[in-house]
Amino acid sequence: xxAARDRFILPQGTVYLDGNSxxxxxxxxxxxxxxxxxxxxxxxxxxxxxxxxxxxxxxRIGDRIGRLIGAAAGQVMCGExxxxxxxxxxxxACRMRPGRSVLLTDGANFPTDQYIADAVARLFGLTVRRVxxxxxxxxxxxxxxxxxxxxxxxxxxxxxxxxxxxxxxxESGSLMIWDLAHAAxxxxxxxxxxxxxxxxxxxxxxxxxxxxxxxYVYLASRHIADADLPITGWHGHAEPFELHQHYRPxxxxxxxxxxxxPLLSMLALEAGLTAFDGISVAAIxxxxxxxxxxxxxxxDNYLTPWAEVVTxxxxxxxxxxxxxxxxxxxxxxxxxxxxxxxxxxRAPDLLRLGFGPLYLSHTEVLSAMLAVHDxxxxxxxxxxxxxxxxxxx
Amino acid sequence: xxAARDRFILPQGTVYLDGNSxxxxxxxxxxxxxxxxxxxxxxxxxxxxxxxxxxxxxxRIGDRIGRLIGAAAGQVMCGExxxxxxxxxxxxACRMRPGRSVLLTDGANFPTDQYIADAVARLFGLTVRRVxxxxxxxxxxxxxxxxxxxxxxxxxxxxxxxxxxxxxxxESGSLMIWDLAHAAxxxxxxxxxxxxxxxxxxxxxxxxxxxxxxxYVYLASRHIADADLPITGWHGHAEPFELHQHYRPxxxxxxxxxxxxPLLSMLALEAGLTAFDGISVAAIxxxxxxxxxxxxxxxDNYLTPWAEVVTxxxxxxxxxxxxxxxxxxxxxxxxxxxxxxxxxxRAPDLLRLGFGPLYLSHTEVLSAMLAVHDxxxxxxxxxxxxxxxxxxx
Numbered sequence: 001x002x003a004a005r006d007r008f009i010l011p012q013g014t015v016y017l018d019g020n021s022x023x024x025x026x027x028x029x030x031x032x033x034x035x036x037x038x039x040x041x042x043x044x045x046x047x048x049x050x051x052x053x054x055x056x057x058x059x060r061i062g063d064r065i066g067r068l069i070g071a072a073a074g075q076v077m078c079g080e081x082x083x084x085x086x087x088x089x090x091x092x093a094c095r096m097r098p099g100r101s102v103l104l105t106d107g108a109n110f111p112t113d114q115y116i117a118d119a120v121a122r123l124f125g126l127t128v129r130r131v132x133x134x135x136x137x138x139x140x141x142x143x144x145x146x147x148x149x150x151x152x153x154x155x156x157x158x159x160x161x162x163x164x165x166x167x168x169x170x171e172s173g174s175l176m177i178w179d180l181a182h183a184a185x186x187x188x189x190x191x192x193x194x195x196x197x198x199x200x201x202x203x204x205x206x207x208x209x210x211x212x213x214x215x216y217v218y219l220a221s222r223h224i225a226d227a228d229l230p231i232t233g234w235h236g237h238a239e240p241f242e243l244h245q246h247y248r249p250x251x252x253x254x255x256x257x258x259x260x261x262p263l264l265s266m267l268a269l270e271a272g273l274t275a276f277d278g279i280s281v282a283a284i285x286x287x288x289x290x291x292x293x294x295x296x297x298x299x300d301n302y303l304t305p306w307a308e309v310v311t312x313x314x315x316x317x318x319x320x321x322x323x324x325x326x327x328x329x330x331x332x333x334x335x336x337x338x339x340x341x342x343x344x345x346r347a348p349d350l351l352r353l354g355f356g357p358l359y360l361s362h363t364e365v366l367s368a369m370l371a372v373h374d375x376x377x378x379x380x381x382x383x384x385x386x387x388x389x390x391x392x393x
Numbered sequence: 394x395x396a397a398r399d400r401f402i403l404p405q406g407t408v409y410l411d412g413n414s415x416x417x418x419x420x421x422x423x424x425x426x427x428x429x430x431x432x433x434x435x436x437x438x439x440x441x442x443x444x445x446x447x448x449x450x451x452x453r454i455g456d457r458i459g460r461l462i463g464a465a466a467g468q469v470m471c472g473e474x475x476x477x478x479x480x481x482x483x484x485x486a487c488r489m490r491p492g493r494s495v496l497l498t499d500g501a502n503f504p505t506d507q508y509i510a511d512a513v514a515r516l517f518g519l520t521v522r523r524v525x526x527x528x529x530x531x532x533x534x535x536x537x538x539x540x541x542x543x544x545x546x547x548x549x550x551x552x553x554x555x556x557x558x559x560x561x562x563x564e565s566g567s568l569m570i571w572d573l574a575h576a577a578x579x580x581x582x583x584x585x586x587x588x589x590x591x592x593x594x595x596x597x598x599x600x601x602x603x604x605x606x607x608x609y610v611y612l613a614s615r616h617i618a619d620a621d622l623p624i625t626g627w628h629g630h631a632e633p634f635e636l637h638q639h640y641r642p643x644x645x646x647x648x649x650x651x652x653x654x655p656l657l658s659m660l661a662l663e664a665g666l667t668a669f670d671g672i673s674v675a676a677i678x679x680x681x682x683x684x685x686x687x688x689x690x691x692x693d694n695y696l697t698p699w700a701e702v703v704t705x706x707x708x709x710x711x712x713x714x715x716x717x718x719x720x721x722x723x724x725x726x727x728x729x730x731x732x733x734x735x736x737x738x739r740a741p742d743l744l745r746l747g748f749g750p751l752y753l754s755h756t757e758v759l760s761a762m763l764a765v766h767d768x769x770x771x772x773x774x775x776x777x778x779x780x781x782x783x784x785x786x
Contacts, residue, residue, distance in 0.1 A: 030430050046411045114639070212655040232511070234476070259477060259608070265656070
């Protein structure tokens, strides 16, 4: 994958290990966005909806994302924020299981996933129960309407067995929603093969779509006709341009459209996704595992007793990140940034290092780990400058 | 306002009368977006959340929009799509009026507004009744929870008396939600002064924020603490970075945040809004009325019997557009586009001409009307090329 690095523009002197929060800039984005602004918007104006393919962008980009997450065409729609898509997916799923009273989520799930589960449960009078994905079997029964988990734990980097969990969930007649935020673009997700019901994900992590890039929702083809989505924007209408007074959803995945897409951000995502062209997700996964193997080995050999590897060591249980438990993790993170190693901090004590396989080399990752070693060994994090809390951590 | 034209980049040889659908490109946008992509995203990466003010962009831009719609700071939040914001606003409003069973909207309201009203009413077991804003008084009573109207009718360009309607609605103890899509940036909206409860609007019409620019929501300060919004994304949490397991909304307008904003689109909107700097909305309104006066006079004098002015003639009942009822309106619209006059068509028989006061001159508007005359007089629309329906009209 070393050639893929040329598809990205990265700052000199930086090893960027935060692509699981905001992926770096693909080289194709700048020219694409400039064209969208200057020619498409500036010159073609409203005619761009046809002339430059704006109208079909959400579905077109959805299909492109689908290829990275094991979804055949016509099941993924790009648009809106992950929170909104999760609200849509959870509501539709609850409506598909009337009479069931429980919604299961992971108590360690990303906050939005838990908040939206609570919000949707409240609307439908359901009860939310929190369970770790590894223990879901114990909580499944005929009362469970929907299970909503992330494929990869955003803090620990633990990868769950989405196939086995989905199968278990289906055995109890429940529906399975996967959040792919920390998985898509970094490892193999096989939504169609595992029989996932619905899924959501964001565009700005391993998909490298840019800050706040639009999210996406997956509706398995067998569910599309029954997907009763709550936010019925006119773009999802069967005949949007007839401007009917009453809503009738499109028969296809087009029903998952809501409002007018933020096209600058969406077309930047489309351009960013070209960085995956010609590269298999299997190859990406191999590189990811090689990099995280290296990091875990290094930590075991050189970072004890300062740091403890929190991420599972087994490859099949590991996403594309390694989280290290360290004292003064915030200050350590800042000291590393000062040395050009950009990771992030997750309260209370995690240094979270993410590995974008498309643009990171083994050499870079090793140099980053040497910096981690030095910061910890030299206690460089004790510099008072590194304890100043920024507004956004 | 003639100097303001230099703040826009418009295609040569075009008179653009579709800024009520997609505003043209402000000159400030290209450099701003280039900086966001190349420097902020490309070089500063994740640090941009602090360094380049990304985290505070939604509220900062909300306040900037607030200045154009008569809202003091701290009441407007930018983000998401108009459909989503309307879903938020309608749900919050219904929750503020428990026990009331009716939601009123306008049967001629923009489709999304009607669809979302139906969707929210269904969630809460309410009944939607449709009434023209001019007749709302007849339908108001103690059963009405919420009234949701647009300030300007998107088809006819009729401007409603938002102050009088809001007052009537309040007399029945109901809440008033205004959709400002076809008003903000083109005429005076005084949300605080008229006592509006909630409002929404889009960023890509007269605000010139670019295709699919993020929308915004207004919550009157007296309602913020009680605004129980349904989509509880983590950005709206009182302490988002503590990553709590349960949602607690921010005390301020920050609670109206949902997911991560599409920053390329959002910061393009921010740059686009600088085209309003130093210009009063009153001056914009005067120019708008002068232009639409000219168009109506021209139509009355030179376009009969082919075209009928549908937009109200009284200034206080007129937005910044003039809609003409003509036979073969679709073909007429296409024939005009071929002559460089870009308006749009609304089924079944409306030619809709919108007037962006910041960038249109009297001379241009007059030349556009001469083209309308010629197309109708010469029956230029009979050319079969003009009857080919594009996918998006």
